[in-house]
Amino acid sequence: MIIQEIISGVAIGCIYALVSFGFVLIYNAVGAVNFAYGELVMFGGYLGFAASVWLGFPLWAAMIFSLVAMTLLGIFYNEFAYYPMRHRPVVVVIIASIGMSVLLRNGALAIWGPDALKVNSFVGDGILNIGGVVLPQHNVLIMLVTAFIFIGQYLFFARTSIGRKLEATAQDQEMARLMGIKVRWMIVLTFVLAAWLASIAGFLLAPIWFLEPDIGLYIILKAFIVIVIGGFGSVPGLVVAGLFLGVTEVLVASHLTSEYKDVISFLILITVLMVLPQGFFGEKIAERL
Amino acid sequence: MALGLVLGCVSLSLADIQVGAMHSLTTGLASLGQRQINSAILAAEEWNAKGGINGKKIDLIVEDTADSTTMAMTALDRVLRKDICAILGPIWSFQLFALFPEVKREGVPLLSTSGTRALTQKNNPWYFRLYPHDGITKRAYTIFAVQELKAKRVAVMCVTTEYGKSGHELILETLKELGLEPVIVTWHNKDDKDMTGQLMSIKRANPDVIISQAHPADTAIILKQQRDLGIQVPHVASSAGTMPHIHKLVGPAMDGVYVEAAALPNYDSDPKIQAWTKRYVKRFKIKPDSFAILYYDGANFVFSAIKAVGPDRARIAKWLRENRFQGLAGQYIFDKEQNGAHFAIIVQYSWKDGKVVARIVKKYDLSPK
Numbered sequence: 001m002i003i004q005e006i007i008s009g010v011a012i013g014c015i016y017a018l019v020s021f022g023f024v025l026i027y028n029a030v031g032a033v034n035f036a037y038g039e040l041v042m043f044g045g046y047l048g049f050a051a052s053v054w055l056g057f058p059l060w061a062a063m064i065f066s067l068v069a070m071t072l073l074g075i076f077y078n079e080f081a082y083y084p085m086r087h088r089p090v091v092v093v094i095i096a097s098i099g100m101s102v103l104l105r106n107g108a109l110a111i112w113g114p115d116a117l118k119v120n121s122f123v124g125d126g127i128l129n130i131g132g133v134v135l136p137q138h139n140v141l142i143m144l145v146t147a148f149i150f151i152g153q154y155l156f157f158a159r160t161s162i163g164r165k166l167e168a169t170a171q172d173q174e175m176a177r178l179m180g181i182k183v184r185w186m187i188v189l190t191f192v193l194a195a196w197l198a199s200i201a202g203f204l205l206a207p208i209w210f211l212e213p214d215i216g217l218y219i220i221l222k223a224f225i226v227i228v229i230g231g232f233g234s235v236p237g238l239v240v241a242g243l244f245l246g247v248t249e250v251l252v253a254s255h256l257t258s259e260y261k262d263v264i265s266f267l268i269l270i271t272v273l274m275v276l277p278q279g280f281f282g283e284k285i286a287e288r289l
Numbered sequence: 290m291a292l293g294l295v296l297g298c299v300s301l302s303l304a305d306i307q308v309g310a311m312h313s314l315t316t317g318l319a320s321l322g323q324r325q326i327n328s329a330i331l332a333a334e335e336w337n338a339k340g341g342i343n344g345k346k347i348d349l350i351v352e353d354t355a356d357s358t359t360m361a362m363t364a365l366d367r368v369l370r371k372d373i374c375a376i377l378g379p380i381w382s383f384q385l386f387a388l389f390p391e392v393k394r395e396g397v398p399l400l401s402t403s404g405t406r407a408l409t410q411k412n413n414p415w416y417f418r419l420y421p422h423d424g425i426t427k428r429a430y431t432i433f434a435v436q437e438l439k440a441k442r443v444a445v446m447c448v449t450t451e452y453g454k455s456g457h458e459l460i461l462e463t464l465k466e467l468g469l470e471p472v473i474v475t476w477h478n479k480d481d482k483d484m485t486g487q488l489m490s491i492k493r494a495n496p497d498v499i500i501s502q503a504h505p506a507d508t509a510i511i512l513k514q515q516r517d518l519g520i521q522v523p524h525v526a527s528s529a530g531t532m533p534h535i536h537k538l539v540g541p542a543m544d545g546v547y548v549e550a551a552a553l554p555n556y557d558s559d560p561k562i563q564a565w566t567k568r569y570v571k572r573f574k575i576k577p578d579s580f581a582i583l584y585y586d587g588a589n590f591v592f593s594a595i596k597a598v599g600p601d602r603a604r605i606a607k608w609l610r611e612n613r614f615q616g617l618a619g620q621y622i623f624d625k626e627q628n629g630a631h632f633a634i635i636v637q638y639s640w641k642d643g644k645v646v647a648r649i650v651k652k653y654d655l656s657p658k
Contacts, residue, residue, distance in 0.1 A: 001493060106315065109315055109319065113323075113575075114315075114317065114318075114319030114320040114322075114323055115534035115575075116505065116506045116509060116538055117538075118538045125540070125541070127517060127519070134519045136517045208482075208510075209482040209483075209510070210538050212317050212506060213317060214316060214356075217480075218480050250483070250486040250489070251486065253475075253477075253484075253486020253487050254486035254487070254490045255490070258475040258477060259449060259476035261477075261486065
């Protein structure tokens with residue numbers, strides 16, 4: 001039974017890691033804490049719903065529709081909520097992201113209404129039974145997609161010219177500009193990549209968590225815990241922390257206390273901040289915050 | 290000229306009978322709130338189409354209580370700025386508890402469809418409950434699980450809100466009366482998206498029935514994950530399980546699920562309820578739930594009171610206490626605690642030909658004689 005719990009926790013942890021990655025991508029590139037990232041994930045899912053249910057597109061076409069629409073949303077976000085504010089104090093950028101979060105949340109409520117909605121899974125509602133351990137096919141898809149994205153991002157940033165340019169921009173924008181990198185385009189590209197990740201994450205969580213206008217708040221809360229535990233800005237840290245949090249939550253709810261499951265999550269967060277301020281893999285959180 | 294027009298509007302407005310209608314119209318709680326406000330609007334429109342109340346138009350003052358006590362208090366302040374004689378309020382007990390002191394101070398009748406037992410145990414003479422409280426519904430579905438489904442090992446899943454805690458107490462109390470203790474009790478937060486831990490601990494406890502008390506989205510997740518984890522015992526869910534959009538989310542996992550409710554507007558064979566459901570869907574392009582039909586009855590109950598005694602708050606409250614009202618869902622009569630609905634049904638859902646189908650398997654009528 002414990003294997004069942006660990007596998008279920010891994011699937012949840014994969015979603016945590018995935019949504020945290022988009023958040024960290026923007027943070028690493030431009031140093032902006034984007035509190036609207038949960039709402040971007042929510043919008044990615046809702047756009048998939050609009051394409052697959054309202055417009056009747058097959059799921060693959062709905063995915064493309066969502067990616068294209070999220071590209072525009074990513075550019076819009078950068079142009080209106082980040083780029084004009086980039087030289088202002090960091091608190092201004094944070095407030096702009098909170099404003100964007102409210103705008104997207106209420107926008108979703110106005111467009112899609114308050115009822116929870118579902119996007120069908122690419123692999124259906126089937127359940128695999130492997131030696132008594134049951135595993136919804138969709139959870140297998142979540143794990144595979146997460147693995148693909150994290151391997152893909154490693155190859156992209158380490159092996160491609162554009163990936164290195166993005167990395168250079170993230171490390172020092174002035175130096176990157178002096179090296180001839182078009183920093184403005186790199187920033188736009190970062191927001192677009194984060195929006196694509198949000199779209200994919202939205203598609204993956206919509207069949208199991210369902211879509212509600214407020215779901216972004218839940219997502220960002222979990223993502224923030226993962227990012228802090230993993231080490232602010234560390235991509236390998238996200239994977240480890242996401243899986244750690246997902247599995248811990250399931251085991252705590254199953255064996256210790258279901259009533260105070262979230263309290264335990266926050267106790268873990270506080271403990272990490274006290275004992276391991278740099279997180280599992282990152283630099284000292286105190287310095288970045 | 291312009292001033293004359295404005296004054297004209299004001300004088301017209303003063304001639305109307307103003308009734309407050311406050312509920313969650315935004316945030317994640319709007320799913321229930323919008324449906325119930327729709328019911329109040331429909332009732333007011335129907336009365337106005339027939340000439341209003343004693344020749345005066347009903348002017349519904351609609352305000353959003355969102356998902357917080359602060360917003361609920363703000364909504365109440367805005368409603369009270371008008372000359373309202375009664376308020377149709379939100380379903381959420383955490384908001385209602387916050388509203389009570391001002392409602393008492395103002396002396397205005399407040400009606401709602403909340404099931405939380407403690408609401409009518411606070412000695413608030415201005416609060417009227419229009420939905421069977423948890424003492425009726427939780428008792429009914431626990432008795433149903435034990436007596437009809439012959440359960441001996443009961444697992445209980447509750448949400449950590451006031452609603453969940455109220456239900457938890459009543460389920461355990463009823464089980465005790467029936468000579469049983471739950472084999473396990475689990476808790477979850479209303480925004481939780483994963484119930485694997487809770488369901489796995491239930492699986493270990495090896496129950497023969499699961500009784501849950503939860504809100505709409507968590508009910509859907511619980512039912513779906515129970516199926517995903519292969520836990521094949523009957524599930525008796527709280528009334529959120531009757532909401533039409535939940536059935537779309539849960540799909541085949543609704544098969545064999547039992548749900549307690551006060552009414553079943555989308556499946557009831559009563560021609561009056563069918564006709565009302567059609568009117569509702571035509572007007573708002575959304576299916577009503579069981580709370581919506583009782584809210585509609587509540588609005589009509591209040592409008593009838595105003596018709597009988599005029600827009601006087603104290604006289605409306607007195608009339609509500611002293612009169613029975615036959616609504617669409619059932620008969621309403623307020624007991625000493627001012628609980629107005631005393632009926633409950635148990636609905637069984639099944640999955641046939643790719644659709645969720647419902648049938649009423651048990652009716653409970655606990656009306657005061």
